[in-house]
Amino acid sequence: MIVAEDLHFSYGAAPVLRGVGLEARPGRVLGLLGPNGSGKTTALRMLYGSLRPARGRVTLAGRPLATLTPREVSQRIAVVVQESDAESMLSVREMVTLGRLPRLRTFQRTGPDDHRAVDDALAAVGGTHLARRRFAELSGGERQRVLVARALAQEAEFLLLDEPTNHLDIRYQHEVLHLVRTVATSAVVVLHDLNLAARYCDDLVLLDAGRVVRAGSPDDVLDPDLIAEVYGIGATRADAGGHPQLLFHPLTERLPA
Numbered sequence: 001m002i003v004a005e006d007l008h009f010s011y012g013a014a015p016v017l018r019g020v021g022l023e024a025r026p027g028r029v030l031g032l033l034g035p036n037g038s039g040k041t042t043a044l045r046m047l048y049g050s051l052r053p054a055r056g057r058v059t060l061a062g063r064p065l066a067t068l069t070p071r072e073v074s075q076r077i078a079v080v081v082q083e084s085d086a087e088s089m090l091s092v093r094e095m096v097t098l099g100r101l102p103r104l105r106t107f108q109r110t111g112p113d114d115h116r117a118v119d120d121a122l123a124a125v126g127g128t129h130l131a132r133r134r135f136a137e138l139s140g141g142e143r144q145r146v147l148v149a150r151a152l153a154q155e156a157e158f159l160l161l162d163e164p165t166n167h168l169d170i171r172y173q174h175e176v177l178h179l180v181r182t183v184a185t186s187a188v189v190v191l192h193d194l195n196l197a198a199r200y201c202d203d204l205v206l207l208d209a210g211r212v213v214r215a216g217s218p219d220d221v222l223d224p225d226l227i228a229e230v231y232g233i234g235a236t237r238a239d240a241g242g243h244p245q246l247l248f249h250p251l252t253e254r255l256p257a
Ligand SMILES: Nc1ncnc2c1ncn2[C@@H]1O[C@H](COP(=O)(O)OP(=O)(O)OP(=O)(O)O)[C@@H](O)[C@H]1O
Pocket: 011, 012, 016, 034, 035, 036, 037, 038, 039, 040, 041, 042, 043
């Protein structure tokens, strides 16, 4: 389990996180939601130690993240962040193989298990045919799939993803989140699309201006009144096979009082 308690942070004078707490539980997909600038990426970066909170703490399986080495963290947490490595000269296969690094000892070469993990990860994202291409030459959506493959190849317990559906066509938005549900044991995913969050996440945390305004099931969090308050857009809620889905009102309509 990854537990964040009372996280505070500011990049400069303005506070960005103001007491954020959340729990990413094993076997569950946690969606981190909130308007632009609400602190989702900042909070996610704290969960894998790329940023340290000014106050509060993050623990991984009961141990403070700050006491773990980067290697220990990357053996247990794989990360897919936005637009990384866009200038890389590596081939797709080499890029995915980088996901195996935390599993290798110093100077150890990759072996059959590593090659299998890379093949499986590429196949899982529908990227086998891309293996010999240069990463930098891929389209945004193809790159995103390769970065997900690299994280899957890491075979970490937790998968953390920052807007993984960015650049993806509708089919692959669902594919990637379906993969997160089925292949990853536990995940935290920053999402903008509330309906994808409703469909694929077990738990949701809604941030607004650096604070958690609601945490719970998609049913609890995707409350049209709360969504109108936080995002400034009205919505009607429908049910789609047991998952709440929001139909947003045109902005010319008045928001619910
Ligand atoms: N490196 C940085 N330096 C200064 N300010 C930053 C930096 N990164 C983020 N911020 C600011 O911190 C606030 C929160 O940013 P963050 O990226 O965590 O939000 P977010 O919810 O992920 O936003 P978005 O949905 O737009 O990606 C924003 O006001 C942003 O401008």
